[in-house]
Amino acid sequence: xxxxxxxxxxxxxxxxxxxxxxxxxxxxxxxxxxxxxxxxxxxxxxxxxxxxxxxxxxxxxxxxxxxxxxxxxxxxxxxxxxxxxxxxxxxxxxx
Amino acid sequence: xxxxxxxxxxxxxxxxxxxxxxxxxxxxxxxxxxxxxxxxxxxxxxxxxxxxxxxxxxxxxxxxxxxxxxxxxxxxxxxxxxxxxxxxxxxxxxxxxxxxxxxxxxxxxxxxxxxxxxxxxxxxxxxxxxxxxxxxxxxxxxxxxxxxxxxxxxxxxxxxxxxxxxxx
Numbered sequence: 344x345x346x347x348x349x350x351x352x353x354x355x356x357x358x359x360x361x362x363x364x365x366x367x368x369x370x371x372x373x374x375x376x377x378x379x380x381x382x383x384x385x386x387x388x389x390x391x392x393x394x395x396x397x398x399x400x401x402x403x404x405x406x407x408x409x410x411x412x413x414x415x416x417x418x419x420x421x422x423x424x425x426x427x428x429x430x431x432x433x434x435x436x437x438x
Numbered sequence: 439x440x441x442x443x444x445x446x447x448x449x450x451x452x453x454x455x456x457x458x459x460x461x462x463x464x465x466x467x468x469x470x471x472x473x474x475x476x477x478x479x480x481x482x483x484x485x486x487x488x489x490x491x492x493x494x495x496x497x498x499x500x501x502x503x504x505x506x507x508x509x510x511x512x513x514x515x516x517x518x519x520x521x522x523x524x525x526x527x528x529x530x531x532x533x534x535x536x537x538x539x540x541x542x543x544x545x546x547x548x549x550x551x552x553x554x555x556x557x558x559x560x561x562x563x564x565x566x567x568x569x570x571x572x573x574x575x576x577x578x579x580x581x582x583x584x585x586x587x588x589x590x591x592x593x594x595x596x597x598x599x600x601x602x603x604x605x606x
Binding site for chain 2: 370372373374375377378381418421422425426427428430431432433434
């Protein structure tokens with residue numbers, strides 16, 4: 344019997360309140376918006392609508408909170424965003 | 439430069455003329471220099487390897503292990519693109535050199551090319567001080583010649599990346 348892999352598509356930004364580290368995406372004038380949307384879908388598994396909303400938020404306001412999660416995961420996600428050329432920082436939610 | 443989806447529905451074919459191939463082959467050397475210097479205090483290095491933490495000490499600790507992986511990914515993208523371009527020139531006759539050539543990319547190849555193009559755009563865009571409301575037409579008139587050429591190249595790379603993203 345083969346095991347089926349289930350792909351989880353996120354419809355809301357990842358938020359885990361127990362270990363709150365924020366991943367913040369910063370706007371930049373070089374990355375193309377369509378590219379940023381695709382990267383958010385690939386890195387976080389976000390649905391296109393959510394990725395679009397977060398991208399527009401960063402574009403309009405200079406930054407967007409793209410995930411709240413344990414530190415290790417936040418670091419991993421920030422690293423992935425950097426690999427794709429996006430600018431992201433992480434900080435403790437209460438920091 | 440033209441892009442068309444492959445008839446089997448997998449990947450794309452990129453049509454490049456000799457000048458486009460030449461531009462794409464020459465730029466990676468400069469990008470590679472920056473990629474080998476992730477902690478160099480230049481605007482380009484800072485943009486290619488941005489900070490993760492605001493606190494200097496935490497950032498320094500984090501970079502010890504994270505930067506190498508980011509660097510490896512970027513260098514791998516660059517190397518793949520360079521090999522793709524070199525393969526087009528390998529064994530080419532003079533006639534081939536001046537004619538349009540086709541580069542067939544699978545899905546993984548498209549992803550690598552997008553990464554490579556994005557890093558090149560980050561390098562050029564940072565050097566050119568591109569801003570949100572930059573007026574490219576005005577910039578091309580005001581920039582010194584060598585920067586105006588880089589702005590043209592930036593435009594071509596933007597066009598290409600913008601089209602490849604559709605297949606990403």
